[in-house]
Amino acid sequence: MKDLFARIIENKGPLGKWASQAEGYFVFPKLEGPISNRMKFQGKEVITWSINDYLGMANLPEIKKVDGEAAAEYGAAYPMGARMMSGHTDFHEQLENELADFVHKESAYLLNFGYQGILSTIDALVSKDDIIVYDVDSHACIIDGVRLHMGKRFTFVHNDIESLKKNLERASKMAEQTGGGILVISEGVFGMRGEQGKLKEIVALKKEYNFRLLVDDAHGFGTLGKTGAGAGEEQGVQDDIDVYFATFAKSMAGIGAFLAADKEIIDYLKYNLRSQMFAKSLPMIYVKGVLKRLDMLRTKPELREKLWKNVNALQNGLKEKGFDIGTTTSCVTPVYLNGSIPEAMALVKDLRENYGIFCSIVVYPVIPKGMILLRMIPTTTHTLEDVAVTLEAFSAIRDRLQNGTYKRLSAAVAAAMGE
Numbered sequence: 001m002k003d004l005f006a007r008i009i010e011n012k013g014p015l016g017k018w019a020s021q022a023e024g025y026f027v028f029p030k031l032e033g034p035i036s037n038r039m040k041f042q043g044k045e046v047i048t049w050s051i052n053d054y055l056g057m058a059n060l061p062e063i064k065k066v067d068g069e070a071a072a073e074y075g076a077a078y079p080m081g082a083r084m085m086s087g088h089t090d091f092h093e094q095l096e097n098e099l100a101d102f103v104h105k106e107s108a109y110l111l112n113f114g115y116q117g118i119l120s121t122i123d124a125l126v127s128k129d130d131i132i133v134y135d136v137d138s139h140a141c142i143i144d145g146v147r148l149h150m151g152k153r154f155t156f157v158h159n160d161i162e163s164l165k166k167n168l169e170r171a172s173k174m175a176e177q178t179g180g181g182i183l184v185i186s187e188g189v190f191g192m193r194g195e196q197g198k199l200k201e202i203v204a205l206k207k208e209y210n211f212r213l214l215v216d217d218a219h220g221f222g223t224l225g226k227t228g229a230g231a232g233e234e235q236g237v238q239d240d241i242d243v244y245f246a247t248f249a250k251s252m253a254g255i256g257a258f259l260a261a262d263k264e265i266i267d268y269l270k271y272n273l274r275s276q277m278f279a280k281s282l283p284m285i286y287v288k289g290v291l292k293r294l295d296m297l298r299t300k301p302e303l304r305e306k307l308w309k310n311v312n313a314l315q316n317g318l319k320e321k322g323f324d325i326g327t328t329t330s331c332v333t334p335v336y337l338n339g340s341i342p343e344a345m346a347l348v349k350d351l352r353e354n355y356g357i358f359c360s361i362v363v364y365p366v367i368p369k370g371m372i373l374l375r376m377i378p379t380t381t382h383t384l385e386d387v388a389v390t391l392e393a394f395s396a397i398r399d400r401l402q403n404g405t406y407k408r409l410s411a412a413v414a415a416a417m418g419e
């Protein structure tokens with residue numbers, strides 16, 4: 001019989017197999033200094049394009065003051081225990097009420113982490129007789145939530161309404177047999193490519209099919225919509241989203257997340273959401289901290305205005321220079337290039353070492369083989385000068401990619417990797 005660990009030691013997994021070449025630099029890099037447009041990487045200043053602090057709240061003095069005061073008053077532990085048992089406070093309720101108001105829903109419920117929270121939400125919303133229909137490009141937390149489902153599930157082609165219709169047709173027939181209902185899941189913004197989910201078109205299908213809609217708006221909350229209430233507000237369909245989810249880990253520069261829905265549904269979830277029933281309550285530092293962040297979101301539209309000024313400057317500048325930024329309709333700014341993984345590594349190294357630009361690379365298996373995705377996140381803290389410097393650098397690295405410089409530089413790595 002094989003030792004359980006034998007497979008793990010032999011095969012580190014699709015990403016883990018790059019560890020010896022990538023760790024500490026391409027993955028698990030250490031960015032230092034205050035969270036901002038410019039930070040330090042291996043002792044050198046870099047323009048950071050890979051941090052989801054969209055509204056620049058992470059380092060605002062008025063926010064850090066509230067975080068610090070909450071830490072001094074409550075420590076990192078309070079309240080202890082799960083909400084149901086001993087971890088409930090007036091401030092948790094206050095934050096839930098304010099969040100519900102902000103996203104135009106009757107009720108809201110806090111989650112300790114977005115990932116576990118949405119996973120558990122999917123688990124709580126469906127029984128084995130129900131059918132889930134979800135976008136094939138969904139975030140890992142949705143996929144893992146669907147994995148818990150004991151009944152049928154169908155994927156639809158990413159943002160393809162015809163494919164969704166076809167699957168709703170199948171799901172409706174099946175639901176007739178099982179006696180269950182249908183849960184459709186999409187995202188407000190798909191975080192890799194930056195496309196908004198076609199929420200308007202999805203909710204229009206409610207006229208033809210009977211389903212409930214769960215939307216993960218991790219990247220839309222705070223960045224999209226007239227008031228920052230997210231992709232549903234942006235597309236004018238917030239009322240038709242049955243369960244709205246957003247995290248505090250991006251625009252709110254914190255930790256935690258929330259759900260918002262009709263009171264009846266939130267009341268049900270409070271008693272059936274295993275990630276919250278059996279886990280410690282969100283610490284007060286985050287509850288008080290997010291109350292302050294939400295206040296800033298409501299009262300300082302200039303944060304969002306500046307963010308979009310930077311987004312537009314970056315995206316328009318890239319397009320003018322002939323870069324392929326795909327079909328983004330959000331702040332997430334992907335730049336698609338052609339090249340191998342070793343070439344991508346050489347290119348990113350050049351960007352960091354010679355141009356002082358830090359952005360994330362995404363390669364196969366996350367995107368098709370032979371493609372390089374440089375994923376950029378503009379924030380309120382960036383300046384037009386950051387954008388100009390970056391555009392110049394991108395033009396230079398594209399030239400080198402095309403004239404084979406990175407192929408030559410990475411030949412040894414490519415050979416070692418068997419590429």
Ligand SMILES: Cc1ncc(COP(=O)(O)O)c(C=O)c1O
Nearest residue numbers: 113114115139191218247249257
């Ligand atoms: C689309 C999406 N959903 C959910 C999550 C998970 O949220 P959290 O970081 O709060 O666990 C993320 C990533 O952070 C995300 O990008």
